[in-house]
Amino acid sequence: xxxxxxxxxxxxxxxxxxxxxxxxxxxxxxxxxxxxxxxxxxxxxxxxxxxxxxxxxxxxxxxxxxxxxxxxxxxxxxxxxxxxxxxxxxxxxxxxxxxxxxxxxxxxxxxxxxxxxxxxxxxxxxxxxxxxxxxxxxxxxxxxxxxxxxxxxxxxxxxxxxxxxxxxxxxxxxxxxxxx
Amino acid sequence: xxxxxxxxxxxxxxxxxxxxxxxxxxxxxxxxxxxxxxxxxxxxxxxxxxxxxxxxxxxxxxxxxxxxxxxxxxxxxxxxxxxxxxxxxxxxxxxxxxxxxxxxxxxxxxxxxxxxxxxxxxxxxxxxxxxxxxxxxxxxxxxxxxxxxxxxxxxxxxxxxxxxxxxxxxxxxxxxxxxxxxxxxxxxxxxxxxxxxxxxxxxxxxxxxxxxxxxxxxxxxxxxxxxxxxxxxxxxxxxxxxxxxxxxxxxxxxxxxxxxxxxxxxxxxxxxxxxxxxxxxxxxxxxxxxxxxxxxxxxxxxxxxxxxxxxxxxxxxxxxxxxxxxxxxxxxxxxxxxxxxxxxxxxxxxxxxxxxxxxx
Numbered sequence: 001x002x003x004x005x006x007x008x009x010x011x012x013x014x015x016x017x018x019x020x021x022x023x024x025x026x027x028x029x030x031x032x033x034x035x036x037x038x039x040x041x042x043x044x045x046x047x048x049x050x051x052x053x054x055x056x057x058x059x060x061x062x063x064x065x066x067x068x069x070x071x072x073x074x075x076x077x078x079x080x081x082x083x084x085x086x087x088x089x090x091x092x093x094x095x096x097x098x099x100x101x102x103x104x105x106x107x108x109x110x111x112x113x114x115x116x117x118x119x120x121x122x123x124x125x126x127x128x129x130x131x132x133x134x135x136x137x138x139x140x141x142x143x144x145x146x147x148x149x150x151x152x153x154x155x156x157x158x159x160x161x162x163x164x165x166x167x168x169x170x171x172x173x174x175x176x177x178x179x180x
Numbered sequence: 181x182x183x184x185x186x187x188x189x190x191x192x193x194x195x196x197x198x199x200x201x202x203x204x205x206x207x208x209x210x211x212x213x214x215x216x217x218x219x220x221x222x223x224x225x226x227x228x229x230x231x232x233x234x235x236x237x238x239x240x241x242x243x244x245x246x247x248x249x250x251x252x253x254x255x256x257x258x259x260x261x262x263x264x265x266x267x268x269x270x271x272x273x274x275x276x277x278x279x280x281x282x283x284x285x286x287x288x289x290x291x292x293x294x295x296x297x298x299x300x301x302x303x304x305x306x307x308x309x310x311x312x313x314x315x316x317x318x319x320x321x322x323x324x325x326x327x328x329x330x331x332x333x334x335x336x337x338x339x340x341x342x343x344x345x346x347x348x349x350x351x352x353x354x355x356x357x358x359x360x361x362x363x364x365x366x367x368x369x370x371x372x373x374x375x376x377x378x379x380x381x382x383x384x385x386x387x388x389x390x391x392x393x394x395x396x397x398x399x400x401x402x403x404x405x406x407x408x409x410x411x412x413x414x415x416x417x418x419x420x421x422x423x424x425x426x427x428x429x430x431x432x433x434x435x436x437x438x439x440x441x442x443x444x445x446x447x448x449x450x451x452x453x454x455x456x457x458x459x460x461x462x463x464x465x466x467x468x469x470x471x472x473x474x475x476x477x478x479x480x481x482x483x484x485x486x487x488x489x490x491x492x493x494x495x496x497x498x499x500x501x502x503x504x505x506x507x508x509x510x511x512x513x514x515x516x517x518x519x520x521x522x523x524x525x526x527x528x529x530x531x532x533x534x535x536x537x538x539x540x
Contacts, residue, residue, distance in 0.1 A: 023187055027185070032362060034359060034360070036358070039358050060452040061449040061452030062359050062448060063448075063524055063525075
């Protein structure tokens with residue numbers, strides 16, 4: 001098993017931390033993982049993306065030309081990465097951030113209205129976990145149990161009371177995701 | 181601390197590995213993309229556990245001179261920086277080599293020249309293996325290609341530095357420093373006691389004993405006859421290192437018709453390019469120098485009669501390619517593919533370069 005994933009959006013949307021939680025969950029399952037951010041003098045509102053690879057075998061390049069799954073959270077990222085999804089791969093986008101939806105017919109496109117759901121939950125910070133839930137519904141790369149273990153590892157102790165909320169957000173995302 | 185499996189950045193791995201291998205001191209000044217080394221050390225507070233000193237110096241120049249002082253007293257000391265900061269350290273590095281002091285330097289390279297960018301680059305290859313500072317000296321240069329190697333090469337760098345009384349350098353780049361991977365951290369080794377330092381480093385300035393001449397740490401020797409003797413001793417040591425310490429990795433080279441040669445992050449990207457090329461039926465292998473000095477000259481020379489062409493891929497305009505060309509001595513076509521200034525190519529670009537520049 002090998003999953004090559006790009007997560008891209010605005011800085012501040014939790015792109016990097018979503019990738020980190022996914023990578024940590026992979027580690028909990030005893031898999032090989034690589035998390036490679038496009039780092040730069042970036043800030044809230046700028047673009048941010050991270051490549052996450054979860055694999056049974058040793059991983060070669062942390063930088064890729066094509067992806068099995070793309071999680072796209074704003075329009076500039078869609079323009080940059082739609083063409084880089086492997087034929088037959090999946091593209092997930094948040095309805096709130098995308099004005100012109102993806103057009104490719106050789107990939108599976110899914111929409112998740114995570115921003116709206118996060119607002120309904122009165123918790124903008126749940127956004128990235130809702131999106132992660134959507135991905136895990138389609139590609140169960142890691143189990144929910146190991147995501148929770150990953151959260152325990154990545155979150156400082158003082159934030160551990162937020163873990164049930166994150167679990168709820170992931171389950172919400174699993175319900176919300178739908179094929180376009 | 182026992183052995184531990186964790187997910188972390190290459191820079192963080194350097195910090196953890198330094199504490200765990202029993203280092204005595206770290207002196208540095210923050211610069212992207214390696215600031216997490218100092219930040220992680222500050223967070224881990226090793227001065228409260230192992231007694232390791234961690235100090236943010238007032239500048240890179242001060243930091244390398246603190247390394248000189250610590251190394252002169254036989255301590256396991258290190259510094260880290262990124263390209264512009266490592267340029268500032270060059271005078272100190274030349275002095276460390278001239279005084280035959282063991283230490284570890286880490287360069288997490290970024291795009292240059294000048295202040296350049298903060299994104300990954302490998303354009304300090306020449307600076308690292310051909311000099312950088314003045315005089316006929318060499319640094320033992322290790323090029324990690326994974327977060328695991330970032331951790332492993334800290335202990336290895338110190339081991340080689342002390343074995344040969346010579347500075348060692350870890351030459352990484354922004355990709356290796358910033359990416360997170362699974363890493364097995366070694367169990368904590370105790371720092372050496374004062375008695376062990378005195379026993380293992382009889383040359384060091386550890387306090388004057390009654391029954392021996394004073395140990396003087398210096399690179400200065402005003403008599404040219406004596407300075408030539410010093411230089412000949414350095415050269416003999418360098419030949420010994422070239423004989424014993426060459427390290428490299430070969431993947432899929434047995435049946436290869438073409439070879440990719442790359443180090444560090446570019447070897448990882450090159451490996452994916454190799455996988456993609458093999459899917460297309462192109463028989464390509466990859467050779468990754470792990471020590472950039474001593475360079476795997478003999479291993480590369482052995483392929484000159486076996487392969488049809490060699491592509492050297494680097495994040496620079498063509499630096500290591502010169503050493504590859506010297507190794508094969510014109511017997512086989514060697515071409516270069518590189519991106520500059522902080523741009524990192526994807527694996528497809530390397531496959532295209534292989535097809536267009538080597539196979540055609």
